Amino acid sequence: MELNAPEQELSRFRARVAVAGVFVLICFGLLVARFVYLQIVKHDYYSTRAEENRISLVPIVPNRGLIVDRNGVILARNYSAYTLEITPSKVRNLEATIDELGEVIDIQAKDRKRFKKLLDESRNFESLPIRNRLSDEEVARFIAHRYRFPGVEIKARLFRQYPHGELGSHALGYIGRINKREAEQIEEDEDRAANYRGTEHIGKTGLEQSYEKYLHGITGFEQVEVDAAGRAVRGLSRTPPVPGDNLVLTLDAELQRIAEDAFGSRRGALVAIEPGTGGVLALVSKPTFDPNLFVDGIDPQNWGALNTSPDKPLLHRAIYSAYPPGSTFKPFMALAALMTGKRTPTQAISDPGYFVFGNNTFRDDKKGGHGSVDMVKSIVVSCDTYYYMLANDMGIDLLSSSIGQFGFGSRTGIDIEGEAEGILPSPAWKKRRFKKPEQQKWYAGETISIGIGQGYNAYTPLQMAHAMATVAAGGVMYKPHIVRYIEDARSGARTVVEPTPIKTIPIQKEHLDVIFKGLVEVNKWGTGARAFAKAEYTAAGKTGTAQVYSLKGAKYEASKIHETLRDHALYIAFAPAEAPKIALAVIVENGGFGAESAAPIARQILDYYLVGKRPAGPAPEQSGAESE
Template sequence: MELKAPEQELSRFRARIAVAGVFVLVCFSLILARFVFLQVVKHDYYTTRAEENRISLVPIVPNRGLIVDRNGVILARNYSAYTLEITPSKVRNLEATIDELAEVLDIQPKDRKRFKKQLDESKNFESLPIRTRLSDAEVARFIAQRYRFPGVEIRARLFRQYPQGELASHALGYIGRINRKEAEAIDDDEDMAANYRGTEHIGKTGLEQSYEKSLHGTTGFEQVEVDAAGRAVRSLSRTPPVPGDNLILTMDAELQKIAEQAFGNRRGALVAIEPGTGGVLALVSKPTFDPNLFVDGIDSTNWDALNTSPDKPLLHRAIYAAYPPGSTFKPFMALAALMTGKRTPSQSINDPGFFVFGNHVFNDDKKGGHGSVDMVKSIVQSCDTYYYILANDMGIDLIASTVGQFGFGARTGIDLQGEAEGVLPSPAWKKRRFKKPETQKWYAGETISIGIGQGYNAYTPIQLAHATATLAAGGVMFKPHLVRYVEDVKSGKRTLIEPTPIKTIPILPDQLEVIRSAMVQVNKWGTGARAFAGVEYEVAGKTGTAQVYSLKGEKYKASDTAEHLRDHALYIAFAPADKPTIALAVVVENGGFGAESAAPIARQVLDYYIRGKRPAGPAAEQSGAEDE
């Protein structure tokens, strides 16, 4: 048996001990270095991370500002209610979870459809409501089984409400959930991105959209300590939100209601304006809709009903739809003739009932004509032949430049988005409108129909009302606006939206008096006499009827014409005639003669505004009224 040398074994043992010691020393050195790195070098970084895990910054959505009319009637407000919300990113099987929730709470197919639509438009990690406006009993029932549903929470939310229902719906607009496109626009704006944290709704149309920044307010924040499960333990600090500003309107809600009721089931629009300020007193578009349907996200049934209706209730006719003005254009044509020296008030023409231009005969509405016609009679009896001749004498360029001063064919600048420009015909407009050279040329014969408000003429009701208000104000044009004050909720300070004079049209007093006097006579023994029989104040007005399609020489008969092809009825007015406080324009789609359909609506609105007289019901059509 061979014996190992003790010295050699000892030496090897010591070497192994040394290597092990060095290895242990290196390991401890690495641990120490890592410890120093984490505790010293990265101390601030990990302290912040730890605080972030412990502290959650929760946005506090501000109360949205109220919208009230000039008399304090609330048109848009907020209320708090409980919602059942799901965070899709925290739920394994979304459909299964909703099915299980349906066993605890009442979840209808329409709730599922709305949730799916919101899911498609939102980011996956956002909390989305599957049910809104839960009762206390429903809240208690869910809380008792909350453990079964990770990613599902009960939240208290502020909801927008329009207590007047369909009243002034097009003017007010509505709010809805922020969609993907809007979210991207918010993220691109640093100020909005910070202020819209936690905000789920935004103004979509009307005043809710135009004054979104004022109505929204400033988002607050709360520092909350949370446990490992992410549940709030206690509040550490709080920066309260700043409520949105209130909007006090120029609109009179009761006048708006009377105007809407006067239309009954007819389609059309009415705009009433204060001539001396531009404040909009009423802005009607019929039919209306209920803006409350859109707050939670409109269901498919209601959306289809609104979107496919032949009456187009979502169309804002007052500012977007353009109509031929018909004979309501004649007072402006007459005034343009006076301003340009093309006519004097006493200058007369003989009306045989037609006007011949080239090979075309332009017929008057009265067979046999009106006989000798001066300017006042041309307005009172609405003589077409007078304006055929006048349009031919003036020419299209002079008509466009003079009548255009009243805002025809230009946006008024009202504080609503989506206003249409309308069409003030001219050779320059025709070149822009048509592409082919042969269709760009302006023909002299096209000017004739322009004089009676037909042809290419197309204006919005707001433009007609704006022009009428400018006429009533003696040529001083104010920018139309719906908001009178913006009110700071905290301080109570009201900022007046100053009436903005756009310009003053150079109208001589005697020229204005000719037109005003003629328009007063329209309602005494002219085309508006029946609608304004027994009126207790003086009204300056003008009826109008606008063709929807070309008759091609045939005689128009409403009973033989499809409803949607019948003539539009129009009426413009201001009152009291000597010191006007209200000017308006009415359009009744396919309503026939303006004296029959539009003037009675105006009568009800003016009776209430001037005399406080309330109508018994919708404005009835006046049988036996004169044409126009």
């Protein structure tokens, strides 16, 4: 066999070495290029990323602002307690883990249900409480078994507390855990998203909701150096949080308590306002509820009880529910008649006990009528026939526009959300309300019942109190507000909520004097006389009764009607009549005559506010009072 020449073998070897050398050079070139790219070109980027991995920003949640009444009584505060929390994303078998935890810490069925509800509303990487307010013994017991429960830890958290329980709950509102919808809304606002990092609760209703941006405060941050496993090594710097502002209210907590107690077990609402400022002194909706139930996430049992109760304790009746005003509407009708020239104070009618319009007979509550009735007497004896005739003479357009200037059928702009508009009837409203052309037409006969506060009329207790406060203030209408001033928790600086006049209704003094006289005499010898016997002040008021359903001509007998179908009882007032300091509206659902149920509640409120007299118990449910 012929052997290759040594020169050829050497040439081939050199060629292979050259190729290998070039390949190695290319590889080293690539490595050098990559090194240059990483170390020089991308130096700043990767240096920042490394620093971010080394340093973690931990949000520090600020203390939520306090809520106190006008006299400094604390209505909402914070306290610190330990919670047992689970991060679902770090737990392999959630149910098994909870079962094992139950062997160490007492976890009841209601805790499990609440946790499940929170889990459904939250993201699975969030830490969720399975037990709140652990005792020191429970904390020590868990720490001894902590190694068994990855993804479970104890945290010290600030809890919101409403120390007076149900008192003023509809006005105060409550806080609860941030749900998915709220989290998405927060994320849409970059500044707000940064301020809510680490925050798990937010105002849901009432003042807690409407003043959330003041109460929340500004989140602080702590720079912490961490190791590769994410464990904190040391703190580097700290930006302390700024606590939320405190709210000081116009509400009087003791007056609120007396008002709520005065209702007893009855359903209804009460609003009391300072006529000269618009400050709300009491805002009652009965029955009420305990806002503390919502702070940790309400358990299904309590939620079911509140949500399915026929008494609707979560309904804010004072600002959301609209009721027919009944005879409390008549003083405003009388004032509108004077202002439009449709009546004079001395102009009288002869009341036969009914008013005939077309083929319909509208009856007065007093058989045989009240005889000769002028304007003052029409208010005192609550003469329906007088106002049937007045409504017919005014017509719906003039009636609606005249009554509307007192705020009926319009939101007042009070500083909590959820206010209803109510219904001020008019042809335009009816066209918007109904779809069928035959339903949209306004019939002249419909105007008659509007004049006595029935028919389509429907207003909130807040609107009624607001209108009464406007009359008491001589026609100056102030925007109702519950917050008196906002106080900086650190400096004590105050941002005062100044009384804001919405408008001034041009009411002549002689016209006001006529209405005042009628309202005062209601409580002297009219329908409010029994409730205000021996009062130490002069109160101007008007009782009212509003039908819940039509009797179709039958006689009203409360004992033969289901309780929920009985008439509502109403009362509006201001006092002292010479220089009004307080105006209010009371409604007792299905309470019957206003003189029986609503006026005695108002008497207790005015007695306490004006002369410091405390009631011995709930307002009595009187019987045998005159109807109105």
